[in-house]
Amino acid sequence: MAACVFRRSIARQLSEVLDLPPENLIKSISAVPVSRKRRNADFQLSIASIEEGSSRDYMAQDLQLRAQKLAEKLKCDAVVSEISTGPGTVNFTINRELLAKTVLQQVQKDGTQYGTKSELFSTVPKQKAVVEFSSPNIAKKFHIGHLRSTIIGLLGVGFQQFGEKEKLKSSPLQHLFEVYVQINKAAADENTKKLAKDFFRKLEEHDEQALSLWKEFRDFSIKEYTRIYKRLGVHFDEYSGESFYQEKSREVLKMLEDKGLLQKTTKGTGVVDLSEKKDLSSLSTVSRSDGTSLYITRDLAAAIDRMNKYNWDTMIYVTDRNQSSHFQHLFQILKLMGYDWVERCQHVSFGLVQGMKTRKGEVVFLEDVLDEVRSRMLENMASAKTTKEVEDPMETAEKVGLAALIIQDFRGLLSSDYQFSWDRALQSRGDTGVFLQYTHARLHSLERMHGNEPVTDVNVACLQEPDAISLLQHLLRYDEVLYRSSQDxxxxxxVSYLLTLSHLAAVAHQTLPVKGSTPALAQARLCLFQATRSVLANGMKLLGITPVTRM
Known part of the structure; x- marks a missing residue:
């Protein structure tokens, strides 16, 4: 990794002056974010990060003085061409030709692994992670949410009353959804509620008819989900779902009972006391009065089973933030049961998407959204001059549309709600997925015009313009960005990194022409643009976006 070469060189010199091991200094040396308004150094060392305690222990003036004193002890060399100071920082500017040569060679050499080979990841052990996410409801098309026992029971009873076998075969999820809507209206009736509970109890008791019907629902649902997931470019290693653990949940209740953790309320429901003082001030319900399991019971069974099956190092649950309390209870109960590995479980929560409507109306299912974004992109492409060059406009519209949805969704904190806007998401300019795809296609077109061959052995002295340096500086920062995302x-x-990279590339495309330049200059610039497109493509793929080459 290019940045590693420079960090190590800077760390070695700092090590001699500070009398600290070089490896202790690596993570304190960070690439400076690019600014087109002023000339920036390439790396900086924060004085506060190498002093004991935090920056709050020192006055800003004191930190500035320490930075100046440290800078005076350092010398420029073959790697560092300039040393300066900022507010509490020592700044290092890399020899410009060495910067260009190292970055371009490293991007070309590492290919898809550029950034991930960084020593920043050297302390991160290779681990086996189990990730549970998506969790769509069976027969609720693609709403994100977990299947509760009430819904299971309602759907079973509903199909017995309103279901049609032929419709189930021809349009499974649509029909099951219609059945769910019908039975949900009838759920106010006490008799319907009782029938739903009875159906779920029969499931847990392995009633043949109930199990057979539920297996049909599940198989049809998974088949349909697999089709929709394919459109998203997503493949799952396993489809299990918490309903898979109905039987194992009985074992969990027995374990809770054996450990003296299961208590019964006056109504007969099973609870676990989570309060520190064991004064019943915080309870988690784990079974109904009729002994049937709940969502949390099946999640307990799933967690234990997955550890036994996969012996994972970390398990991550990705669900909406409304389930934060559920996962707090889940982790607390596992800890009470004596499972120390629960410390390696994590809940990553996401917020709500507000204001999303399709042209059909308010009710939004994921497939409707995918159809809508593809349709809108096709309209936009039809009005563009270049669309005639696209071999499969439908497929391109799908990929670009999906990029638009992903970037709009990932731009902020996952846990934040955001207001969805079709117009904003589909803008071809600005901070959008469409702009990322457009930039990638444009850079690919540039390569295609010049033979599509990797450019090597270029004269890096040709890459000294400010816009070329800005691109090189930004490429330096890629490993830090990947590392940060891997940590939180x-x-x-x-997303932010790729958008900045695309904006820098768009400017450089205008100011650093390849066509009409001298052969040496053209080759050097083409090499820079190839490196930029390569990193752009790598980052997009990490986000689940398939880069397009024409649009």
Whole structure:
């Protein structure tokens, strides 16, 4: 990794002056964000990060003085061409030709692994992670939410009353959804509620008819989900779902009872006391009065089963933030049961999408949204001059539309709600997925015009213009961005990086022409644009976006 070469060189010199091991200094040396308004150094060392305690221990003036004293002890060399100071920082500017040569060679050498080979990841052990996400409801098309026992029971009873076998075969999820809507209206009736509870109890008791019907629902649902997931470019290793653990949940209740954790309320429901003082001030209900399991019971069974099956290092649950309390209870109960590995479980929550409507109306299912974004992109492409060059406009519209949805969704904190806007998401300019795709296609077109061959052995002295340096500086920062996202599991860092990269590339495309330049200059610029497109494509793929080459 290019940045690693420079960090190590800077760290070695700092090590001699500060009398600290170089490896202790690596993570304190960060690439400076690009600014087109002023000339920036390439790396900076924060004085506060190498002093004991935090920056709050020192006055800003004191930090500035320490930075100046440290800078005076350092010398420029073959790698560092300039040393300066900022507010509490020592700044390092890399020899410009060495910067260009190292970055371009490293991007070309590492290919799809550029950024991930960084020493920033050297302390991150390779681990086996189990990730549970999406969790669509069976027969509720693609709403995100977990299947509760009430819904299971309602759907079973509903199909017995309103279901049609032929419709189930021809349009399974649509028909099951219609059945669910019908029975949901009837759910106010006490008799219907009782029938729903009875159906769910029969499921847990392995009633043959109930199990057979539920298996049909599940198989049809998974088949339909697999089709929709394919459109998203998503493949799951396993479809299990918490309903899979109905039987194992009985074992969990027995374990809770054996450990003295299961208590019964006056109504007969099973609860676990989560309060610190064991004064019943915080309870988690784990079974109904009739002994049937609940969502949390099946999640307990799933967690234990997955550890036994996969022996994972970390397990991550990705669900909406309304389930935060549920996962707090889940983790607390597992800890009470003596499972220390629960410390390696994590809940990553996401917020709500507000204001999303299709032309059909208010009710929004994911497939409707995918159809809508593809349709709108096709309209936009039809009015563009270049669309005639696209071999499969439908497929291109799908990929670009999906990029638009993903970037709008990932731009902010996952846990934040946001207001969806079709117009904003589909803008071809600005901070959008469409702009990322457009930039990638444009850079690919540039390569295609010049033979599509990797450019090597260029004269890096030709890449000294400010816009070329800005691109090189930004490419330097890629490993830090990946590392940050890997630590807090927030894709927004990668999104922000790629959008800036695209804007820098758009400016450079105008100011650093390849066509009409001298051969040496053209080759050097083409090499820079190839490196930019390569990193742009890598980052897009990390976000689940398939880069397009024409649009």
């Amino acid at each position: 599991l927030q894709p927004k860092h990668i």
